[in-house]
Amino acid sequence: LARHDEGLTPPGTVVDLDDVVIAEARRARSLPVDVSGVSAGRVRGRHDELARVVAHLLDNATRHARSTIRVELRTDGEQVTLAVDDDGPGVADADRERVFDRFVRLDEARLRDTGGAGLGLAVVAAVAAASGGSASVTDSALGGARFELHLPAAP
Numbered sequence: 001l002a003r004h005d006e007g008l009t010p011p012g013t014v015v016d017l018d019d020v021v022i023a024e025a026r027r028a029r030s031l032p033v034d035v036s037g038v039s040a041g042r043v044r045g046r047h048d049e050l051a052r053v054v055a056h057l058l059d060n061a062t063r064h065a066r067s068t069i070r071v072e073l074r075t076d077g078e079q080v081t082l083a084v085d086d087d088g089p090g091v092a093d094a095d096r097e098r099v100f101d102r103f104v105r106l107d108e109a110r111l112r113d114t115g116g117a118g119l120g121l122a123v124v125a126a127v128a129a130a131s132g133g134s135a136s137v138t139d140s141a142l143g144g145a146r147f148e149l150h151l152p153a154a155p
Contacts, residue, residue: 014154022038041074041080042153043080052123053149060084060121061084079152083149091145100121131152
């Protein structure tokens with residue numbers, strides 16, 4: 001986050017985001033991650049930052065899901081969208097913007113675990129913005145939260 005604040009992040013290269021997503025989904029987690037909805041997606045960025053972003057999204061879903069995490073990746077014209085769905089409690093409408101702020105941990109998360117400083121989703125938002133994209137959260141068809149990362153597609 002400090003590098004992004006200072007504008008010190010070096011320019012990226014073309015990254016196959018689908019490879020990053022598959023690699024991060026294979027990391028051991030307490031719940032399996034369904035990646036059947038992952039298709040090709042190429043973006044410009046730093047591989048290490050994008051891996052961190054995907055890890056934050058998957059770790060967040062793991063903390064809040066009851067039993068199901070599903071990941072989708074698709075390219076629509078000039079935009080690549082990564083979506084991470086879970087079947088947990090979701091995010092209230094009033095918290096959907098502030099959840100991407102630094103040090104924000106919603107009350108339920110504070111009660112459930114002691115881990116995390118509330119920076120993971122702030123990193124997601126910072127990397128998205130620096131790349132010309134955005135991050136958002138809505139309701140998931142699974143009943144919980146759907147976090148989306150929108151990035152410009154690389155040529």
